Each structure stands twice: as C-alpha cells, then as structure tokens.
Amino acid sequence: MDETISIVLFSGTDDKLQAAAVLAAGAAALGRPVKFFLQYWALAAFRADQITADHGLAPEAGAAGRAAVDAAAKAGHAGWVATLRAAKELGEVDIQACSASMDILKLKQSDLDPMVDGVEGVAAFYINAGEGQIVFI
Amino acid sequence: MGNLDIKLRVDASGLSCPLPILKATQGIKTVASGDLIEVIATDPGSVKDFDAWAKATGNALVEQDATGGKFRFVLRRK
Numbered sequence: 001m002d003e004t005i006s007i008v009l010f011s012g013t014d015d016k017l018q019a020a021a022v023l024a025a026g027a028a029a030l031g032r033p034v035k036f037f038l039q040y041w042a043l044a045a046f047r048a049d050q051i052t053a054d055h056g057l058a059p060e061a062g063a064a065g066r067a068a069v070d071a072a073a074k075a076g077h078a079g080w081v082a083t084l085r086a087a088k089e090l091g092e093v094d095i096q097a098c099s100a101s102m103d104i105l106k107l108k109q110s111d112l113d114p115m116v117d118g119v120e121g122v123a124a125f126y127i128n129a130g131e132g133q134i135v136f137i
Numbered sequence: 138m139g140n141l142d143i144k145l146r147v148d149a150s151g152l153s154c155p156l157p158i159l160k161a162t163q164g165i166k167t168v169a170s171g172d173l174i175e176v177i178a179t180d181p182g183s184v185k186d187f188d189a190w191a192k193a194t195g196n197a198l199v200e201q202d203a204t205g206g207k208f209r210f211v212l213r214r215k
Contacts, residue, residue: 022154026158028159029155029159029162029190029194030193030194031194032193072153078152078156083155086159090159
C-alpha cells in the first residue's frame with residue numbers, strides 16, 4: 001500500500017487551513033509522507049506577506065463558530081502555520097503550488113512563504129500522489 | 138512506575154490533537170533505540186491516537202494510565 005497522503009488544498013480560510021495542517025501533522029507523526037497541492041485561495045494564504053494575516057472562517061462558522069475559534073486561539077491552541085511548520089520539521093511534508101493558480105493570481109515562487117517547496121502542474125501532482133489517497137479541502 | 142528508566146519526559150498537557158503525537162515523535166527521536174520516554178497529555182483523543190501511533194511507527198506503548206483528566210503514556214523507541 002502506498003502510504004503517501006496527497007492533500008489538494010483549495011480553501012483559504014483559517015479553519016480549513018487548520019484542518020489540513022492537522023491531517024498533515026498526524027500523517028507526519030505516523031511516518032507517512034504528505035504532499036500538498038495548493039490551489040486558488042489556499043495558495044493566496046501562503047503568500048509571504050499574507051500568511052500570518054486573518055484569513056477568516058468558512059461561512060458555516062457563523063458568530064458562535066468565530067467565538068469558539070477565537071477562544072481556542074486565546075487558550076494557546078496552535079494555529080495552522082505553526083502546526084504545518086512543526087509537521088514539516090518532523091516528517092516528509094512536501095508543499096507544491098499549482099502552476100495554473102500561480103498564473104491566475106500573478107504570483108512568483110518568491111512571493112510565497114519558504115514553506116512552499118516548489119511549483120508543479122496537475123500531471124506532476126498525480127504522478128507524485130502515486131497509488132496513495134487524495135484528500136480535497 | 139518508579140522502576141522504569143525514563144530518559145525523557147514530554148508534557149503535552151493542554152495541547153490538542155495532533156500535537157501530543159507530534160511532540161512524542163519529536164521527543165522519541167532524541168533518545169536511543171530501546172529507551173523509554175513518558176508523555177503526559179490531557180487530550181482525550183490521545184488514548185486512541187497513541188495506540189495507533191505505536192502500531193504505525195513500531196515504537197512500543199509500554200504503559201498507559203489515566204488519572205484526574207491526565208493521560209500518561211510510556212513509549213519505547215523502536
């Protein structure tokens with residue numbers, strides 16, 4: 001069985017980025033390789049000048065969800081950037097930007113946080129995913 | 138409990154999933170094969186997580202207990 005987990009990360013709100021970071025960190029702790037493919041709004045969130053900004057929450061969060069997330073952050077829960085950096089330090093976590101999304105958003109790799117390892121197209125993503133599972137967030 | 142030779146203690150109290158297993162993974166890499174580490178967590182999910190983590194990584198879950206909302210795991214490096 002191919003143990004690689006490939007995560008297509010499309011969404012750019014902090015809750016969905018956190019959900020993806022948790023999946024990646026868990027896989028890294030189990031020794032499973034993780035590959036990210038960043039598209040659209042997730043890619044925008046990885047801009048070096050935006051990565052620590054408030055990216056909001058998914059619409060279904062509402063005011064109660066916002067309050068719950070704020071309380072967790074205040075209680076010291078790690079945010080998605082810290083979780084992802086820890087996962088990368090610990091295991092085999094490769095983060096690739098989707099070249100089409102880079103083009104649409106007019107980004108160069110130098111615009112992105114150094115956590116992003118490179119830029120690739122969808123064919124390369126599929127080849128690297130191999131027979132492993134693909135998750136879309 | 139007192140007779141175990143624990144080489145490293147990791148306090149993951151107050152940390153939510155997946156940080157306890159992340160801290161354990163970081164910690165166990167700093168000790169030699171066969172050495173024991175102890176992890177304390179308060180995340181209730183850590184009970185099933187450490188069981189799965191031990192199975193997946195081949196490190197052994199030597200002891201575990203729960204007292205007063207704290208979960209204690211003793212792990213032996215593969």
